[in-house]
Amino acid sequence: MNTESNETRAKKFGMVIDLDKCTGCGSCMVACSAENNIPVRKDESDKLLSITWIRVYRITNGKDFPDTEICYFPRPCQHCGGKHDDGHSPCVSVCPATATDYDHSTGIVSQIYTRCFGCRYCMAACPYHARYFNWWDPVWPAKLEESLSPDVSPRMRGVVEKCSFCFHRYQLARDKAYQEERDVEEMEYQTACTQACPSGAITFGDLNNPDHAVYTLKKDKRAFRLLERLHTNPKVYYLSEREWVRRAGDNYLSNEEPTGAPGAYELKGKGGH
Amino acid sequence: MSLPGEKQTGREQTGSSGDPTNKGESGLVALFFIVGLAASLAIGWIVFPKLLYSKSEQPFDFSHVTHADAVGDCESCHFFREDGTYAGVPTLAQCTECHEEVQGESEAEETFVNEYVAEEKEVPWKIYSRQPDCVFFSHAAHVTGAGMDCAECHGDIGESESLKPYEENRLTGYSRDIWGKNIAGMKKNSWDRMKMEDCGACHKETMGSKGACFQCHK
Amino acid sequence: MKINRRHFLALGMGATAGTLLSPLPWKLTDDASIWTQNWAWTPVPETGEYLYTGGACTLCPGGCNLAVRKVGERVVKIEGQADSPVNTGDLCGVGLSAAQLLYGPSRIEGPMAREGKRGEGKWKRLTWEEAEAQLAKKLNSLSDGKGVAALSAFRSGSVSALIQRLLDTLGSDRFLTLPSLHDSLEQAMALTMGRAPGEGVGFDTENTDLILSLGSSVAEGWGSPVRMVKAAGAKKMIQVEPYLSTTASMADMWVPAKPGTEGVFALSVAAAMVQEKLYDHIFVSTATEGFPAFSAWLLENYTPKKAEAVTGVPPAMVKKVAVAFAGARRPVALCGRGKGETPVSLAEALAVFALNALKGSVQRDGGLVKVGALPYAVAVAESEAMGEKLATLTEKGKTELLLDWGTNPFYTLATSKKAAEALASIGTIVSFSPYMDETAAMADLILPDHTHLEKMQDVPVRAGLERSTVTLTQAAIAPVMDTKHTGEVLISVGAQLDGGRDAFSWDDYESYLEESCGEMWESLSENGLWQGDIAWKKGLERILGTSQRFTFVIPEGPVALPAEGSASSHPLTLVPxxxxxxxxxxxxxxPFTMKTIEDRVLTEGVSHVELHPSTARKAGLAQGDTATLATPFGSAKVRVTLFEGVMPGVVALAAGLGHTAFDGFIGGKGTSYTALSGTMVDSATGFNCTWGARASLAKG
Incomplete structure (x- = not known):
């Protein structure tokens, strides 16, 4: 694992998803699939085998008709920073092949597909089910191979894959910035899901940069992160006005009281360990 | 002759190396050792590379010198697009800008104009420095960003009069230039090898870190 | 001297030492590990220059502008065009996945004629000359020109005009389009506000502050999907429907009215506004006619109390909605269940017009507005009595030859077993579909069109935008298959008809396109989009204040259409x-969109029905059970998903599944709601306005 910083001012790319705006339309999933050469199967209804780097889950408040409510939870890789935000992410810390590591210069959990030998330890370690295993070689029927993007290397049977925060888009934006001898602007590096989202529920940027929208949004009263109590320190924040949604984000039991502190929706007193 | 007996003899002999009656025999043993050593060294250093790499010629010859003289620099043909991506080996359209008709007298140019320009067929160049698909390499970051010279990675290809045969690793399908000409992987110059370790070493030296996976992988 | 084992051992040791001192083992280990990572069959996408071309989506009526990303000569990704006023850089999943349709296994390779039985899938490839000659011959040998009917994806536009021209030449008046909500809305507008041919109805949702949606899936694809999803996330909403849809859940208030009674609910809200004097008095007294009679009719028939018997909505809730609607600054009421793909009864459309008028929300910012006719130089005459004409398609023996350009009637109009059989009995079926859809699979002759990524064509948008809009598809890529622009085919075939030479005298489609688009062409060809002025803000009408004239009309036909069948055999109500x-x-x-379908909707090729736990208990069903869903029009095997958000007594089935053609990635997945939904004909318009069907659900 590499612990040095690449650049003087480290970036920390992250995402804020407004669940009150999300309509569960699935654009993010499709945009992601097209952007990242995600393989397709004839039967995509078996969700154990279907690969979707960002998956939109659906939850309900459990109340009976007509007080029922639903909420959609888009779940990309959370790009966990680990307990002290030192790169000790659940998946990175268990990979025996160093096929996945934590990029201290961007905060992105990166990976090398060809280096993975398919032990799936990272999948077991990931509390967010963000990692997917290629049980078969991807097959692109008819001329579908023609639609593959050269920006992301197609994976092979036997390796684990997951959301990369469209890192190749950062690389492309940087190429352009180098050419024009300037820095990458906030809107130049946006993930495919962010770009596609019709309701504008997803905001993406550098969580360390006060000029970026996510910097302010992550401190919103409505902000919380998934399974905060595990101290995985995810870089994906969620926003919701709805108390039951925020509770669901950390699997609160009905008798538990969340503190409601912005960005750290933790339990009073007892920690999660 | 029983097996345990022989074992015993063997032990005795190794135990008494100074025994003069065994001198000739141990010399012979050494000879055998040397023969084995020499043969395997020859196989490993000479035969193995020949077996490992297949050799093929480029579609036709090309002189970087002639072209560099005509156009002035590398960037005229190997340029950056406006979006900062690197165009790589020129496409047929680029070449045709000059080579619509045969200009010189070389056989190679004739082949090029007749077989490719006239047929509107892209030239299937074999690229010596082609990295595998899983590698992301930004020319902009290195050339524009870090101000590196082409030669630092590509050596003196710009001064070549003709194209060397393309050698392909039969196992991996990689060009020989990735591992380097030296089968032991020894390098004298920065452009002798293009393996991950080489990228990593340079990054470590100049930037303080090898970088994370995505720095170079896609 | 004897050579013994020791010498061989020495040789071996020497060889081992030599090998270890040579690069062989180290290099081989490295190479072998690389070899295991690079399977020859893992594709390596070719790189090249990155290029974006413009375009327009035609996969739904929404009219979104596209930015097509190409690498070299390949289309790798579809995105929304950032500067489009329709979709501002965003796109829905269906539009995004078009590259997979372009290159996918559903594409038809080229013109083909049926061999073997209809629907058997045996084809003979033809050249384009042969195919066009075959079609011309068939059209020339019709016993009666009236026997030919044509279904067009658009009601106006250059290709539609050619189709109509073809029918005119043959002497047929059966130019048809798939009916939608807008057919009802336009008829209601004609009665209440007056309507010139080509004029449409729009909803200015950008400037509204409250959307009262009468069963419309604002968040799930009603109108122009991207635009409406934005509205759903940003605007206050009141949603009326029996199923907790995403729209209902996002709404500030969900009114679960009984299935099919949304129109009655609208009238009860109107009645409450009259009762409580919540309506816009100034507007009603100065700009409208017919209010006294209409209000008397309302109070007689649709007071919240009386309506409750039909809608099941308590009067208190009706009043709450009336207060909210009247209290908003610029509210707008929408109708059209689901995506608005099915018309509503004329009475229901009139109810929604009246509701908007009571608040003065017509012909103003944030309201229901008139949308100007498209200034095509080659116009399409509006088909009279389209409802009845459409109905004859699904009657046996009424159609000798059917042309289908992008409507797929074997899926979209096959509302029952009987209807499907009638469609299959049509003498000759000609499909222009680029994909092997249900209609192409049943066709006698296929003349595949380009997809919207391979051709240039105008797309008239009829999706409730506040101003008239036309977009332009562009050829991002050379045709992937041996396809031909349908406009081109029609010009060529038309000229081969008896007496058709003069009517189809254009050299090619492209020159015709420019001519037909008239004054719109400059903007279309430059920006990929043409938009008219906001009609009500324009010119004399505004100055005279006559743009807002409104007549309250007491509808003659039924507001809520009754469902066929008896409650005893079909005790439940199926809704999509x-x-x-x-x-x-x-x-x-x-395929990418199939990925997004939840496993509570579809598993292993079987559709799930959602029902309230109490409904399931009564039917003896539990979560995950396999059951038979039957309506008077057909039946299907389904799986049971329990969901508290469904009104008890109602069964919800996802619409849009159950395709039988296409390919293994798309077809054979689930059940078609349409095939079970049957027809509910509105006597006022003749349109099938079905909102659901009576149903039964039995285990097994």
Whole structure:
């Protein structure tokens, strides 16, 4: 694992998803699939085998008709920073092949597909089910191979894959910035899901940069992160006005009281360990 | 002759190396050792590379010198697009800008104009420095960003009069230039090898870190 | 001297030492590990220059502008065009996945004629000359020109005009389009506000502050999907429907009215506004006619108390909605269940017009507005009595030859077993579909069109935008298959008809396109989009204040259409549920979109029905059970998903599944809601306005 910083001012790319705006339309999933050469199967209804780097889950408040409510939870890789935000992410810390590591210069959990030998330890370690295993070689029927993007290397049977925060888009934006001898602007590096989202529920940027929208949004009263109590320190924040949604984000039991502190929706007193 | 007996003899002999009656025999043993050593060294250093790499010629010859003289620099043909991506080996359209008709007298140019320009067929160049698909390499970051010279990675290809045969690793399908000409992987110059370790070493030296996976992988 | 084992051992040791001192083992280990990572069959996408071309989506009526990303000569990704006023850089999943349709296994390779039995899938490839000659010959040998009917994806536009021209030449008046909500709305507008041919109805949702949606899937694809999804996330909403859809859940208030009674509910809200004097007195007294009679009729028939018997909505809730609607600054009421793909009864459309008028929300910012006719130089005459003409398609023996350009009637109009059989009995079926859809699969002759990524063509948008809009598809890529622009085919075939030479005298489609688009062409060819002025803000009408004239009309036909069948045999009510993840129109989902369908909607090729736990208990069903869903029009095997958000007594089935053609990635997945939904004909318009069907659900 590499612990040095690449650049003087480290970036920390992250995402804020407004669940009150999300309509569960699935654009993010499709945009992601097209952007990242995600393989397709004839039967995509078996969700154990279907690969979707960002998956939109659906939850309900459990109340009976007509007080029922639903909420959609888009779940990309959370790009966990680990307990002290030192790169000790659940998946990175268990990979025996160093096929996945934590990029201290961007905060992105990166990976090398060809280096993975398919032990799936990272999948077991990931509390967010963000990692997917290629049980078969991807097959692109008819001329579908023609639609593959050269920006992301197609994976092979036997390796684990997951959301990369469209890192190749950062690389492309940087190429352009180098050419024009300037820095990458906030809107130049946006993930495919962010770009596609019709309701504008997803905001993406550098969580360390006060000029970026996510910097302010992550401190919103409505902000919380998934399974905060595990101290995985995810870089994906969620926003919701709805108390039951925020509770669901950390699997609160009905008798538990969340503190409601912005960005750290933790339990009073007892920690999660 | 029983097996345990022989074992015993063997032990005795190794135990008494100074025994003069065994001198000739141990010399012979050494000879055998040397023969084995020499043969395997020859196989490993000479035969193995020949077996490992297949050799093929480029579609036709090309002189970087002639072209560099005509156009002035590398960037005229190997340029950056406006979006900062690197165009790589020129496409047929680029070449045709000059080579619509045969200009010189070389056989190679004739082949090029007749077989490719006239047929509107892209030239299937074999690229010596082609990295595998899983590698992301930004020319902009290195050339524009870090101000590196082409030669630092590509050596003196710009001064070549003709194209060397393309050698392909039969196992991996990689060009020989990735591992380097030296089968032991020894390098004298920065452009002798293009393996991950080489990228990593340079990054470590100049930037303080090898970088994370995505720095170079896609 | 004897050579013994020791010498061989020495040789071996020497060889081992030598090998270890040579690069062989180290290099081989490295190479072998690389070899295991690079399977020859893992594709390596070719790189090249990155290029974006413009375009327009035609996969639904929404009219979104596209930015097509190409690498070299390949299309790798579809995105929304950032500067489009329709979709501002965003796109729905169906539109995004079009590259998979373009290159997918559903594409038809080229012109083909049927060999073997209809629907058997045996084809003979033809050249384009042969195919066009075959079609011309068939059209020339019709016994009666009236026997030919044509279904067009658009009501106006250059290709539609050619189709109509073809029919005119043959002497047929059966130019048809798939009916939609807008057919009802336009008829209601004609009665209440007056309507010139070509004029449409729009909803200015950008400037509204409250959307009262009468069963419309604002968040799931009603109107122009991207635009409406934005509205759903930003605007206050009141949603009326029996199923907790995403729209209902996002709404500030969900009114679960009984299935099919949304129109009655609208009238009860109107009555409450009259009763409580909540309506816009100034507007009603100065700009409207017919209010006294209309209000008397309302109070007689649709007071919240009386309506409750039909809608099941308590009067208190009706009043709450009336207060909210009247209290908003610029509210707008919408109708059209689901994505608006099915018309509503004329009475229901009139109710919604009246509701908007009571608040003065017509012909103003944020309201229901008139949309100007498209200034095509080659116009399409509006088909009279389209409802009845459409109905004859699904009657046996009424159609000798059917042309289908992008409507896929074998999926979209096959509302029952009987209807499907009638369609299959049509003498000759000619499909222009680029995909092997249900209609192409049943066709006698296929003349595949380009997809919207391979051709240039105008797309008239009829999706409730506040101003008239036309977009332009562009050829991002050379045709992937041996396809030909349908406009081109029609010009060529038309000229081969008896007496058709003069009517189809254009050299090619492209020159015709420019001519037909008239004054719109400059903007279309430059920006890929043409938009008219906001009609009500224009010119004399505004100055005279006559743009807002409104007549309250007491509808003659029924507001809520009754469902066929008896409560004893079919005790439940089937309603569709809508999702942007499932394309419910003529073209099915692409593989990527199939990925997004939840496993509570579809598993192992079987559709799930959602029902309230109490409904399931009564039927003796539990979560995950396999059951038979039957309506008077057909039946299907389904799986049971329990969901508290469904009104008891109601069964919800996702619309848009159950395609039988296409390919293994798209077809054979689930059940078609349309095939079970049957017809509910509105006597006032003749349109099938079905909102659901009586149903039964039995285990097994």
């Amino acid at each position: 549920s809508w999702s942007l993840r499932i394309s419910s129109g003529a073209v099915a989902d692409a």
